Amino acid sequence: MPNGVRGLLVLPTLTHVENVLTPGGRALKHEAVREYVRDLVAGRHPGAPAPSERELVSRFGVARMTVRQALDALVAEGLLERVPGRGTFVAPPRRTATPVLSFREEMTARGMVPESQTLALRLEQAGAGVARALSISEGDAVVHWRRLRHADGAAMSVEDVYLNEVLLPGFLQGPVPSSLYDELAGRGLRPTWVEDAIGAGLASDDEARLLGLPVGTAVLRKQRRGLWQEKVIEVSRSVCRADRYMVRVNLGGSD
Amino acid sequence: MPNGVRGLLVLPTLTHVENVLTPGGRALKHEAVREYVRDLVAGRHPGAPAPSERELVSRFGVARMTVRQALDALVAEGLLERVPGRGTFVAPPRRTATPVLSFREEMTARGMVPESQTLALRLEQAGAGVARALSISEGDAVVHWRRLRHADGAAMSVEDVYLNEVLLPGFLQGPVPSSLYDELAGRGLRPTWVEDAIGAGLASDDEARLLGLPVGTAVLRKQRRGLWQEKVIEVSRSVCRADRYMVRVNLGGSD
DNA sequence: GAGTGGTCTAGACCACGAT
């Protein structure tokens, strides 16, 4: 049986594979090997050895190219690294560029307790700037959500976010969402790409009052366009207390 | 001749390969195929078809797995994309997170003419903060370079950069470099990873004078750690005119 | 039906590292 055989006569030798069969999905051998290895090395320290290719060949009864295809995927996603002449090992964690986080997630990651107070949530007509940023027409319906954000009980920022109403049917009907990004994630629209512009300025009277600042204090201003699959989902402007908040950004390759 | 044969009897069928042989390097077949295809599709519009796998097989006289290995590499680097049942095509350009750019490169990319004036360039002993950021000991020798930056003739920022002297022998001997990142690149030390912290504040008297600002003006403050291969190469603090400069950052996956 | 990429086989020789 030279080729093309899938999960048929070979099954007796594939006892480990049956456990990782996707319930309703296909049972590709390289996927089975991949998930077996993934489970096997999950949580191991970097440098811990993975099974050798030939060991997996005999364990699964597959060809070596199939095993290599499985390991290639794990190497590509940064879980394993190959060392010629020595073996395959758990790779050290890769450095990643700053991920797209919500205010809640960002504060939690910094060990602070976030809080959010809705100051306004209503339907509006898009102004020129918001329309251009959202790639819609001036006057189109947008959801405007204004929130005052706290961390560990201290005011951090005031954020005005604008959303394309067409993409979010019923957004204003239900209860006020506790998290914008969670709400968008539930609709499969959480931004995976953001374009931020960060500047500095002086707090306006309104901003100073909301943030509890003296007039004339320096603040950080952040504008964001959040996209999902080429679609602009979110446009926002934030004013942040510069004495309590800095934007941290990691950029570059993984070297 | 079933296997392991490299650039020997097979050469007659590999007329296209000889042109891409690395002068002093090995001549791996999958590399030859990869570079042939890379050259072939260079500059083509996204969606343009690449040669089919079987066409490359017959053209190079290699096995299909070898061709797939070559194409896999090009797919992984985002140059090609496969469409099952249709073929292999030039992929649309991938969106990339903001690259690590020098001031010069950043201004040029914005269509402005950059200029840089050295205010100080000398050896110093690292203070506590700089030492910690550079992962060296307090009192170790550091190069301190202070520059006033202009774009289109207007003052933009004042930057203080600190470099680990041990990594840059002779840095202060030659003429003043025209570009820090070019100089580092020449030594194989240009940062490929940066960690920025961006905040806001009010210009000090000194900063206001250098930047031509009234006292009490809001400015952007940026701190950077630049790394190459886990080594901290550069630590810097910049003060930027907020009326002329915003930090732009793109983040996220490539969807 | 012809062509494409996706998967898979059952071997092989090589360079390299550890013993």
Place this chain on the structure above:
DNA sequence: TCGTGGTCTAGACCACTCT
């Protein structure tokens, strides 16, 4: 010397798309 990953062969069947 033995085991490892790196490379390579000469086929095969599959699901899919396009005509």
